[in-house]
Amino acid sequence: MEYKSxxxxxxxxxxxxxxxxxxxxxxxxxxxxxxxxxxxxQNGTRSRLRQRNQAIYQRFLEGETVADLAARHYLSEKSIRRILREEKRN
Structure with missing residues (x-):
């Protein structure tokens, strides 16, 4: 937020x-x-998360496990499963 007189x-x-x-x-x-x-x-976070989630889904399709994905991205397995569900719908 910018201050203006x-x-x-x-x-x-x-x-x-x-x-x-x-x-x-x-x-x-x-x-x-x-x-x-x-x-x-505004700061690009939404776009970076979208790219990350797509990469997670692609790695899962290529055979990487949920546990490995969670460790690689410092997320819980529950979060990885949520991302996979959302990406599968898209």
């Missing part, structure tokens, strides 16, 4: 109106719902 982005009339309610206080203005991004989209 109200004087630089809002019209003077609007600043005066806001000051009537929160004079001098810090106010958080949430993003418009149409501009919201899902978890991990």
């Amino acid at each position: 109200a004087e630089g982005v809002l019209p003077a009339e609007l600043i005066k109106q806001i000051q009537r309610y929160v004079d001098g206080a810090v106010v958080y203005i949430p993003r418009n719902e149409t501009n919201l991004k899902r978890w991990g989209e």
Whole structure:
């Protein structure tokens, strides 16, 4: 989240109106719902996890065991099974 000075982005009339309610206080203005991004989209985490999960599924298809996959990726066997179920559906 980036801090911006109200004087630089809002019209003077609007600043005066806001000051009537929160004079001098810090106010958080949430993003418009149409501009919201899902978890991990902005920094690439979602995409990296998707690639990792696809690689896990491919290694499983090639014969690697759930236990070996869990050890390789520092995940629990339960997490590996969940990933395999999800990847099988896709």
